[in-house]
Amino acid sequence: MSLALAAPAPVEPFALRIGHAYAAPAALLLALIYIVPVSVLIWLSLTDYTLGAVDIRFLGLDNFSRALADPVFRRSITNTFAYVAIVLPGGVLLGLGAALLVHRRIRSRSLWEVIYFLPVTSTLIAMATVWQFLLHPRLGPVREITLALGLGEVAFLSDPALVLPTLAAIGIWQLVGFNMILFLAGLSAIPRDLYEAAALDGASGGIDRFFRVTWPQLGPTTMFVTVTTSITAFKVFDTVRVLTEGGPAGASEVLLYVIYLEGFQYFRIGYAAALTLIFLAFILAFSILQAAALDRRIHY
């Protein structure tokens, strides 16, 4: 994307003034929704403000050092990254696999697209409730499968070792279709003759073709999907709030959920502000990667 100015055509003075008028509402809202709140957030993070407190003390960076030593916060970081570490490869590889299979279906392609994309549009809160029912150790239909496999009753959402992988599986279920569509777009953009050229070069089997042509050509798409999936997974909140509330025993407490509790349940505003800024630092790191990926995708 180029930031170059548009060709400077001769413009009436009226049009000059109208530029400001047209941009003004957006500029005002930008200030009210982003600039002022983020500035206030930074200031709050340096204080001990709690909702309703009469006097506010300036703490410097104490909130941040407290956060780094806080076992709850540290655990939430670990949990969040563990969640990302499952959703990222699962969501990207399954999305790619589905796209490769769907891409070759000519007549049934749109049917598969609808089926795989359905979870993306559906309200996650409602579907999470359905999943909870499906996975219920005594009442859900998945019980039949675990019993048949000789695993007995599996408490997917109340076993500390299983809760994060289970939430991650629901997360993957929701975004596979999204990634599949992005990969399908990438696959359609690969020129046919590259495959013919590879065939002349002696690439025979499907696997050979995949690694010689498809995978390198999909590079920018894969990069983009990887970063998008990471950000989505990093912001996991809904399923945690609805299904586990961080439990059992904090095993599914993730970053956004801890920030939500500190800020909007315990009203320790100063501390929550510091946690939010740490959250923002992670998001910005991902976003820089995303901007780079997007740039490559557009130019490609």
Added chain:
Amino acid sequence: MLGRIVALVVLGLGGAVMLLPFVWMVLTSFRPAAAVFEGFGASAFIGFENYARALTTAPLLRFMLNGVIVCAGILVVQLAVAIPAAYALAKLPFRGRGLLFGLVLAALCIPIQVPALPLYLGLAHTGLLDTYFAMMFPFFLSVFAIFLFRQFFKSFPDEIIQAARLDGVGEFEIVWRFVVPAALPAIAAFSIFSIVAHWNDLYWPLIVITETRLAPPPLGMLYFRDAETGSNYGALMAGATIITAPLVLAFLVARRRFIEGITMTGLK
């Protein structure tokens, strides 16, 4: 041939996992509470009893009306603010244009959870918590819409704008009669993205809304779950079906546009 069969079987199994929750939800919503945990027999269908129960236990239709009000309000203001701003950034020279665009790009990286705390305090101080306005305000500005529309408007030919100006057509008319119709696919895609995002959003309503009568669908679903305490899965699944239905039906009707809209705007 064998590869084709394997591919279809794998796709079919994956598709079954994708559809399982939907199928289970709808099937359960039509069954009596006692039969939910037994096999499926012919007697299992009890019609719309669970739906009646769900609709009387919680004001589900009210939640959906709230969702419509909030989504519509957000979208109208988003378009009214973003279209002129994007046009100014694309076609009108003005002082501060580079700065504004830089800020738009920076804001693209900031999710709602970051300004949420100060916005909450601001709304609390002005007594605006528990209002539709509180639910909509942070989303009135979509920096993504500005970014997207600017890309489209830039490719609109300058010659047409010049010719229209020479003919004495006002700038306002140029935007809404010439430029906007040309960018209609982008506007439609963004609209679908915006509606899906805000219909399904839980985080922000959870923070600013405590009154049941104002809850949008996801928050309403949360209240409804608590009210049902998991005892009546039939009614719970009927409720989930009601809340999921509008977007799913809209998706099935406008499949192409939905997929375009949500993936084109995938960088949220």
